Amino acid sequence: MKHDVFDVVVLGSGAAALAAAVSARGHGAARVGVFEKADVVGGTSAMSGGMIWIPCNHHMAATAHPDSRAEALRYLDSLSHGMILPELAEAYVDTGPEMVTWFEDNTPVIFEIVEDFPDYHPEQPGGSTVGGRSLECPLFAFGELGDWAERVSQSRQMSRHVVMNETTLGRGATTTPAADVLAEREAADLRGCGQALVGRLLKACLDRGVEIHTGHRATNLTAADGRITGVEFDTGAGTLEVAARGGVVLATGGFEWNPEMVRDFIRGPLERPASIETNTGDGLKMAMRAGASIGNMQEAWWVPTIDVPNDAGETFAWMVNRERVQPRTIMVNRRGKRFANEASNYNAFGAAFHQLDPGTFEYVNLPAWMVFDQPYLTRSGLARYRGEGPVPDWMVSADSLAELADLCDIDGGGLEETVERWNAQVADLDDPDFGRGRSINDTHWGDGSRTAAATLGPIDTPPYFAVQVRPGALGTKGGPRTNGRGQVLDLDGEEIDGLYAAGNVMASVMGMAYGGAGGTLGPAMVFGFAAGRHAAQQLPSV
Numbered sequence: 001m002k003h004d005v006f007d008v009v010v011l012g013s014g015a016a017a018l019a020a021a022v023s024a025r026g027h028g029a030a031r032v033g034v035f036e037k038a039d040v041v042g043g044t045s046a047m048s049g050g051m052i053w054i055p056c057n058h059h060m061a062a063t064a065h066p067d068s069r070a071e072a073l074r075y076l077d078s079l080s081h082g083m084i085l086p087e088l089a090e091a092y093v094d095t096g097p098e099m100v101t102w103f104e105d106n107t108p109v110i111f112e113i114v115e116d117f118p119d120y121h122p123e124q125p126g127g128s129t130v131g132g133r134s135l136e137c138p139l140f141a142f143g144e145l146g147d148w149a150e151r152v153s154q155s156r157q158m159s160r161h162v163v164m165n166e167t168t169l170g171r172g173a174t175t176t177p178a179a180d181v182l183a184e185r186e187a188a189d190l191r192g193c194g195q196a197l198v199g200r201l202l203k204a205c206l207d208r209g210v211e212i213h214t215g216h217r218a219t220n221l222t223a224a225d226g227r228i229t230g231v232e233f234d235t236g237a238g239t240l241e242v243a244a245r246g247g248v249v250l251a252t253g254g255f256e257w258n259p260e261m262v263r264d265f266i267r268g269p270l271e272r273p274a275s276i277e278t279n280t281g282d283g284l285k286m287a288m289r290a291g292a293s294i295g296n297m298q299e300a301w302w303v304p305t306i307d308v309p310n311d312a313g314e315t316f317a318w319m320v321n322r323e324r325v326q327p328r329t330i331m332v333n334r335r336g337k338r339f340a341n342e343a344s345n346y347n348a349f350g351a352a353f354h355q356l357d358p359g360t361f362e363y364v365n366l367p368a369w370m371v372f373d374q375p376y377l378t379r380s381g382l383a384r385y386r387g388e389g390p391v392p393d394w395m396v397s398a399d400s401l402a403e404l405a406d407l408c409d410i411d412g413g414g415l416e417e418t419v420e421r422w423n424a425q426v427a428d429l430d431d432p433d434f435g436r437g438r439s440i441n442d443t444h445w446g447d448g449s450r451t452a453a454a455t456l457g458p459i460d461t462p463p464y465f466a467v468q469v470r471p472g473a474l475g476t477k478g479g480p481r482t483n484g485r486g487q488v489l490d491l492d493g494e495e496i497d498g499l500y501a502a503g504n505v506m507a508s509v510m511g512m513a514y515g516g517a518g519g520t521l522g523p524a525m526v527f528g529f530a531a532g533r534h535a536a537q538q539l540p541s542v
């Protein structure tokens with residue numbers, strides 16, 4: 001067995017891990033190692049939109065809508081249902097602005113507001129209807145990463161060369177870059193969204209001499225005298241044991257790709273993880289073996305997905321966050337009935353899939369189908385298909401609603417009735433049944449017009465189409481409980497010396513909620529930053 005000694009050891013290489021590593025190095029740790037199980041770095045974070053939700057961030061202070069600590073906490077409390085721990089929420093709201101400022105002052109990780117992006121439940125007490133809490137990184141030139149540029153995980157869904165501010169979710173369609181601009185960015189390898197966030201974090205690591213190792217799967221924590229002292233890795237070429245003088249940061253993502261853990265812990269069907277496949281709960285196991293208290297285990301960052309093939313023909317989970325909100329589509333269950341406001345926040349929508357009928361003992365809304373018509377496809381498109389050429393085989397099409405229902409095993413009469421009712425309602429630009437289009441959240445995610453018509457429109461022009469929608473997740477959000485410094489707590493609520501957790505591996509500060517755009521990467525960055533700092537400060541020589 002090989003041995004090595006580090007000041008701080010970080011497991012994983014998503015945003016939580018890289019934030020922890022940069023922070024540890026920046027707060028005095030001389031030798032910091034990042035150890036990643038996959039052959040690429042970046043985890044799900046590099047595949048993401050890259051937004052971080054940070055209430056009270058300093059960029060907001062310069063706008064017409066500054067934030068306040070009290071409002072941010074009021075908002076989180078309103079989403080809690082008793083599951084958000086107030087002390088952790090306070091640590092999050094207090095450390096978030098500090099984290100943003102520290103990164104901007106000390107590293108290439110800089111942020112700007114994603115303009116006008118309201119919180120996901122903007123009408124809740126303390127919610128923001130005007131945006132400012134969601135931040136993103138500007139485009140980043142991947143050439144600055146040298147050989148690492150080719151070793152970052154890639155999204156199957158997000159466009160590589162745009163930032164959110166250039167989409168309808170940010171400043172809007174008017175800023176969408178032209179084809180020649182995109183071609184220039186491609187040539188210069190300028191990347192946005194999660195690529196920009198991870199690219200900048202990676203650059204910060206490389207600038208500070210953080211040592212990054214891929215193909216290292218952490219398997220066990222080592223301990224002595226009641227303290228976590230290091231980690232054992234399976235490297236493919238044998239076992240490596242590494243000592244950690246200051247501490248070990250677990251940032252290994254969730255357990256969504258571990259079917260047994262999903263079965264044992266998660267509150268209802270989670271059919272399609274949309275994250276990196278190496279997130280199999282290794283960090284959770286290590287924490288449990290070390291005696292950690294675990295929490296929030298039933299929760300995931302829920303997201304409705306559809307199955308589509310990638311370029312290699314393999315099926316993957318495409319998130320229908322934007323598509324299900326557009327006009328001229330609804331979602332129905334096997335009875336052909338709508339069952340929720342389709343434009344609701346994607347995480348909250350998970351609850352609709354988990355509704356169980358106590359009499360029939362069936363999940364009432366599974367399977368679920370998105371139903372739409374021809375103009376929907378040409379206006380909005382679905383998973384890059386815009387109604388041109390042959391209908392892809394992952395989509396069902398028919399000339400009548402009755403025939404469509406038959407092909408999908410949906411009650412035909414129910415579907416016809418539902419569509420008739422929907423069309424009558426949307427003629428008045430309202431949805432009395434489920435209130436779709438009444439929240440600023442709904443209209444924001446619609447077609448860009450930001451009125452009720454942004455999400456309400458009839459389904460009346462054949463052919464008609466349907467695609468099965470599945471309960472997916474961006475990741476799970478249960479794991480070791482921590483304090484506000486990212487220190488893992490034991491079963492008695494005491495800190496386990498030398499052990500930290502950040503990102504989706506930890507018991508999320510958000511409980512069952514998703515506060516706003518960046519609601520998962522925000523906490524990942526905040527607790528990663530806090531954990532790295534605290535671990536560095538434990539070093540004897542500092």
Ligand SMILES: Cc1cc2nc3c(=O)[nH]c(=O)nc-3n(C[C@H](O)[C@H](O)[C@H](O)COP(=O)(O)OP(=O)(O)OC[C@H]3O[C@@H](n4cnc5c(N)ncnc54)[C@H](O)[C@@H]3O)c2cc1C
Pocket residue numbers: 011012013014015016017035036037038041042043044045046047048049050051052053155157158216217218219251252253254274275276278279280281282283301319474475502503504505517518519520521522524
């Ligand atoms: C398309 C898409 C868009 C998204 N957009 C956003 C967004 O804009 N804002 C937002 O807040 N969230 C977004 N999310 C969710 C967000 O990306 C994740 O919640 C977040 O990246 C989790 O970060 P993490 O650091 O905890 O884990 P990850 O980024 O998944 O990193 C975990 C890493 O740990 C590694 N690992 C696992 N086990 C081991 C082991 N034993 N040893 C060593 N390494 C290990 C994994 O290989 C992985 O690289 C999006 C997700 C998707 C799929």
